[in-house]
Amino acid sequence: MKPSWNIEESLADRLARPFQVFAAHKLSGAVLLLTATVAAVAWANSPWAGFYHHWLHTKLALSVGPFGLNKSVSHWINDGLMGFFFFVVGLEIKRELLAGELADPRKAALPVLAAVGGMVVPALVYLAFNGNGPFARGWGIPMATDIAFALGILAVFPVPISLKIFLTALAIVDDIGAIVVVAIFYTDTIAPGSLLIGALLLGVSVGANLIGVRNPIIYFLIGCAIWIAFYKSGVHATLAGVLMAFTIPARSVINARQLHDWTRDLLAQLRDTGLPADRSLLTNRQHHIVHSMEQLTEHATAPLQQLEHALMPFVTFAILPLFALTNAGVSLESEAFFLLAEPMSLGIILGLVLGKPLGIWLFAWAAVKLRLAELPRGINLLHVASVGCLAGIGFTMSLFIATLAFDDVALVETAKTAVLAGSLLSTLAGSVILLLATNPGPEDA
Secondary structure, three states: OOOOOOOOOOHHHHHHHHHHHHHHOOOHHHHHHHHHHHHHHHHHOOOOHHHHHHHHOOEEEEEEOOEEEEEEHHHHHHHHHHHHHHHHHHHHHHHHHHHOOOOOHHHHHHHHHHHHHHHHHHHHHHHHHHOOOOOHHHHHHHHOOOHHHHHHHHOOOOOEHHHHHHHHHHHHHHHHHHHHHHHHHOOOOOOHHHHHHHHHHHHHHHHHHHOOOOOHHHHHHHHHHHHHHHHHHOOOOHHHHHHHHOOOOOOOOOOHHHHHHHHHHHHHHHHHOOOOOOOOOOOHHHHHHHHHHHHHHHHOOOHHHHHHHHHHHHHHHHHHHHHHHHHOOOOOOHHHHHHOOOHHHHHHHHHHHHHHHHHHHHHHHHHHHOOOOOOOOOOOHHHHHHHHHHOOOOHHHHHHHHHHHOOOHHHHHHHHHHHHHHHHHHHHHHHHHHHHHOOOOOOEO
8 A cells, every 4th residue: 555645755756656557567567568568569670780799799898807708798797697687586586485475385376387388289289390300499488478468468467466466476486497497408518616616605695594684785795696606607698697685684683563663663762853844954863763673674674575576676677678678680571481480489489388287287187187186266267278378489499409509590580489479479369368267357457
């Protein structure tokens, strides 16, 4: 519930208001991601396409003493900035495991089993087309779900809140699966020494958690060192973000009762100081009380939640659109459309459009029939089918895995085109089924 504070706004506040309203909207992330995608496709097919590709391959060097990295812009975004994305994903996974939908085994059973089906069946569909060919390495591409796009589409329809929770939990499990796949199957050569250093640094971060270190700067520095170690080891560096997230403290210093009681005492002290009616400077005593209240609210929130809250806007409004801008710029020449009929493209498209919903629906149906899980209140199997289709919007993770699966630039571009096509078809299919399944009621969001 938003507090009804009547705060006098400055001109700058009024000018920023439309942007704040947009950022607070539940569709803002999906809209910005879609805008960046359209911009990338338009740019890559414009007279300035040469500058687009030149910009992606521009080298940027970062060095500290004898240590340095000299990589292209696309590498810095895909391997560097996406580390923050995976760090936030790791924070979300840890939160869901500790206090979310995945914390209760009975509630978690349905989205977990459905997500497993949504990963296995698309991979099998892809391998049915490419199992014995040179493109078999791309089997992980249609396994992934883009949670931002999927939830963005779902938010347009008046569906039960339980369906949104189901899709969120399913997508979180899907992210876990995608991370495991990247770590195990898309790592070529491993440098044991660097990997050992990374593991030791993870141990340092765990130790910092155990002794009560809560300063995010400490964890940021450790995380940067872990990222470099993993990058040098050959294991994809974004995995460092996920593992680092699991070392972040998830407990607050004080509980809610203490926050309530101590804040009440501080408010009483603040009132006794004689509060000024205008907006003049606080006295030293008043400032000390206000600062103590600020510290209390910080102590009442776990670092995990603080970091997730702080980084989510950066990831949503900067990193993911930048990732889309640098990775979705595929050619739409007639030759590209002909390539969509090739086995690799068909494996990706059908894996997303058919494999995802089929796997999710079949595993969910079997789980309910075998009484391993039960459908949440207000959800039927048609709802599950609609979620299965929306889960076929692979986009971010699918594009990411495509860049790891193939070394040949032409193959990567073809795979990206297939991902965009499959994601678009999945969006249309999911929207149609949602129209059929929507049944507004008092429980609807």
